[in-house]
Amino acid sequence: MSTQLRNVAIIAHVDHGKTTLVDQLFRQSGTFRDNQRVEERAMDSNDLEKERGITILAKPTSVVWNDIRINIIDTPGHADFGAEVERILSMVDGVILLVDAAEGPMPQTKFVTGKALGLGLKPIVVVNKIDRPDGRPQEVLDEVFDLFVNLDANDEQLDFPVLYASGRAGYAGHSEDVRDGDLLPLFETIVSHVPAPDLDPDGDFAMLATLLDRDSFLGRILTGRIESGRLEVGMPIKALDVNGKQVEAGRATKVFAYDGLERVPVLRAKAGDVVAIAGLTVATVSNTLCDPNVSVPIHAQEIDPPTLSMTFAVNDSPYAGREGDKVQSRVIKERLEREAETNVAIRVTESAGKDAYEVAGRGELQLGVLIENMRREGFELSISRPRVLYREENGQRLEPYETVVVDVDDEFSGTVVEKMAQRKAEMTDMRPSGVGKTRLTFSAPSRGLIGYHGEFLSDTRGTGIMNRLFEKYGPYKGKIEGRQNGVLISMEQGEAVAYALNALEDRGTLFVKPGEKLYQGMIIGENAKTDDLEVNPLKSKQLTNFRASGKDEGIRLTPPRVMTLEQAIAYINDDEQVEVTPQSIRLRKVHLDPHERKRAKRSAEAA
Numbered sequence: 001m002s003t004q005l006r007n008v009a010i011i012a013h014v015d016h017g018k019t020t021l022v023d024q025l026f027r028q029s030g031t032f033r034d035n036q037r038v039e040e041r042a043m044d045s046n047d048l049e050k051e052r053g054i055t056i057l058a059k060p061t062s063v064v065w066n067d068i069r070i071n072i073i074d075t076p077g078h079a080d081f082g083a084e085v086e087r088i089l090s091m092v093d094g095v096i097l098l099v100d101a102a103e104g105p106m107p108q109t110k111f112v113t114g115k116a117l118g119l120g121l122k123p124i125v126v127v128n129k130i131d132r133p134d135g136r137p138q139e140v141l142d143e144v145f146d147l148f149v150n151l152d153a154n155d156e157q158l159d160f161p162v163l164y165a166s167g168r169a170g171y172a173g174h175s176e177d178v179r180d181g182d183l184l185p186l187f188e189t190i191v192s193h194v195p196a197p198d199l200d201p202d203g204d205f206a207m208l209a210t211l212l213d214r215d216s217f218l219g220r221i222l223t224g225r226i227e228s229g230r231l232e233v234g235m236p237i238k239a240l241d242v243n244g245k246q247v248e249a250g251r252a253t254k255v256f257a258y259d260g261l262e263r264v265p266v267l268r269a270k271a272g273d274v275v276a277i278a279g280l281t282v283a284t285v286s287n288t289l290c291d292p293n294v295s296v297p298i299h300a301q302e303i304d305p306p307t308l309s310m311t312f313a314v315n316d317s318p319y320a321g322r323e324g325d326k327v328q329s330r331v332i333k334e335r336l337e338r339e340a341e342t343n344v345a346i347r348v349t350e351s352a353g354k355d356a357y358e359v360a361g362r363g364e365l366q367l368g369v370l371i372e373n374m375r376r377e378g379f380e381l382s383i384s385r386p387r388v389l390y391r392e393e394n395g396q397r398l399e400p401y402e403t404v405v406v407d408v409d410d411e412f413s414g415t416v417v418e419k420m421a422q423r424k425a426e427m428t429d430m431r432p433s434g435v436g437k438t439r440l441t442f443s444a445p446s447r448g449l450i451g452y453h454g455e456f457l458s459d460t461r462g463t464g465i466m467n468r469l470f471e472k473y474g475p476y477k478g479k480i481e482g483r484q485n486g487v488l489i490s491m492e493q494g495e496a497v498a499y500a501l502n503a504l505e506d507r508g509t510l511f512v513k514p515g516e517k518l519y520q521g522m523i524i525g526e527n528a529k530t531d532d533l534e535v536n537p538l539k540s541k542q543l544t545n546f547r548a549s550g551k552d553e554g555i556r557l558t559p560p561r562v563m564t565l566e567q568a569i570a571y572i573n574d575d576e577q578v579e580v581t582p583q584s585i586r587l588r589k590v591h592l593d594p595h596e597r598k599r600a601k602r603s604a605e606a607a
Helices: 017-029 049-053 079-091 107-118 136-148 184-191 329-342 365-374 410-422 452-458 498-507 565-571 596-604
Strands: 006-013 058-064 066-073 094-100 122-128 162-166 171-173 205-206 211-215 219-228 231-234 236-240 245-253 254-261 263-268 268-270 274-278 289-290 308-314 347-350 356-361 381-383 391-393 394-409 426-434 437-443 463-474 487-492 508-510 523-525 533-535 577-581 585-589
Touching: 006 017, 006 107, 006 184, 017 058, 017 066, 079 107, 079 219, 079 356, 094 107, 094 136, 094 184, 107 463, 122 136, 122 184, 122 463, 162 205, 162 308, 171 184, 205 236, 205 274, 211 263, 211 577, 219 268, 236 365, 254 410, 308 533, 329 347, 329 356, 356 365, 365 381, 365 565, 365 577, 394 410, 410 426, 410 452, 437 463, 498 508, 498 523, 498 533, 565 577, 565 585
Parallel strands: 006 066, 006 094, 058 254, 094 122, 122 162, 487 533
Antiparallel strands: 058 066, 162 171, 205 219, 205 289, 211 219, 219 274, 231 268, 236 245, 236 289, 254 263, 254 274, 308 356, 308 381, 347 356, 381 577, 391 394, 394 437, 394 463, 426 437, 487 523, 508 523, 523 585, 577 585
């Protein structure tokens, strides 16, 4: 047993302050020099993580405090990236559960805590953001205890230490009145409460690969915790799959340990150490990397199945290939397979025509992040509307349900309840959450929630907070009404004309501006009525002796409604697609030709 080592994960709901707290642990352990320039939320290294202020990838790091190395793993807080959390929990001996002093336990808190307690890990509860004026630390602590009881925590897990902290200000204490100081109480609690790894240092080397990364020079890099034995650079190793079948054999050409934000090369490592290994070319996540003598794989944690899918197809619009350099189906296939390899929550299947791919994942955000990464890499894609994945059991059709927790101002609660009822959701709880707010809890079919978030923000004037978590598979709820309005469809190809757009404003809400490139079958706006309408946005002013050409200076158009990628994906219907390129996000009909659209509509109605 290595008494100078601790492995701990920080788990919490999204935006409860995990990454900010890790920043302070870095600073106060001396990982950063006093004069070192460090970005805020240093662990969020991915561009999308910085832009969105969320953690997408689980990341190991390490600090040294009083000669004790503490390996810390910062985990995603959003349910869509839950597979990351499930995998890394097998690498640690304890968890720090961070809970917002005002919001209390939220859906993702329940999800990650249930996984941790199920593995027998003992939690340290940190009530964070204790300096919030609307904080209610004692009530939150009671809610955490109730949550643990509901999750069948054992007596040892229920006897958890509690700290009150402000990750941003960098202090923690054993009293809710603490308002200054440092994180010394947290360091002491980690060392005293989290057990040192109790593993066999003298056995054969074995390690479960839990994270997969790529390096342009070293190739695959597999990260995990050494469960037994020792590892040295150049040592022969092999990889076993979950059934014990050999995947490949090779050598550990490089071994890395973690030091702060850096991955540093080491010559050897022992049981309990979190390391990254280069040298294998086929081994992947959930494989056991081990000595050639080992024949039994380490048990890998089961991952919850995907619940949502989209079709990723080749971009076949008239403007295909003008903005991106990765447009072939072969290149798209390779990229998706690479993603599925590193992200076990994503599943990719090829269509019968081999020009489209069904990509299944945990939710709209997870798949949206994948699409955003691909467009930044130069890909052009056509994306379908998200569809839920059904199951058949005993002849009954089942669909995924989600627990939805909504915090809204009291005045908007009636509207939210009405809209959720339209989406076949059932309210399971309603309680005041203080300061004129109400907390509503629903059990809702995932199908009904697709595209609702934007409408929810409009209904609550931007003040509502919605959190969702996969709950179960339940009985099919029947038809759910989708978008009420039709769309305005361009019947011509070319550049939008201000004169024509001005005439179309009475028809509905426009999505395009003058000078924007359009094509036949492209969606340029939302119709004020329920049916689709084909329009000509290229129509110019007729010139006569009495009507000068001018430059349309007198035209004042309403600014168009510009959608983000997630909003566009949520907006479209089944007969529509989102065209995604490195520079543009366009809405279009699946069939660009109007005659083909009519034939497809008749076929769908007949079916």
